[in-house]
Amino acid sequence: MDLISQLRTEHDLIEQVAGSLSTYVRARARGEGDPADGPRFLSFFRLYAGHYHHAREEDTLFVALQREAELPGDRGPIAVLLEDHRRMGRLLDDMCPAGTSPRRKRRHGWTGPRSSPPTRPRTSPTCSAVRAA
Numbered sequence: 001m002d003l004i005s006q007l008r009t010e011h012d013l014i015e016q017v018a019g020s021l022s023t024y025v026r027a028r029a030r031g032e033g034d035p036a037d038g039p040r041f042l043s044f045f046r047l048y049a050g051h052y053h054h055a056r057e058e059d060t061l062f063v064a065l066q067r068e069a070e071l072p073g074d075r076g077p078i079a080v081l082l083e084d085h086r087r088m089g090r091l092l093d094d095m096c097p098a099g100t101s102p103r104r105k106r107r108h109g110w111t112g113p114r115s116s117p118p119t120r121p122r123t124s125p126t127c128s129a130v131r132a133a
């Protein structure tokens with residue numbers, strides 16, 4: 001399976017889980033559903049969508065589009081997609097309890113072990129709420 005087919009398959013899975021999340025949220029609003037599933041959804045979106053899938057797009061697809069199709073990285077579709085990835089990362093970070101998200105700590109002055117600024121957005125792999133689930 002080529003990269004584009006793999007990424008499409010990953011998108012299909014992410015959309016299916018997003019649909020399940022929507023169903024779960026409606027159930028929770030009615031007082032139904034398992035509260036422990038919330039952190040599991042968060043973990044999926046952080047690890048699979050944010051960390052794994054976005055990295056594959058950014059490290060491989062976007063690089064190829066810039067090199068082979070000569071698309072700019074700082075404007076146009078690649079820049080829009082990178083901003084979407086950043087927005088999703090911030091949204092997921094904001095779902096982590098205060099003080100448990102590595103990205104949120106960095107945003108508030110914690111420099112962490114990273115020796116240089118990130119070259120692309122990356123959702124933090126996990127937060128305490130997810131690890132506790």
Ligand SMILES: [Fe+2]
Pocket residue numbers: 011053057
């Ligand atoms: Fe994607």
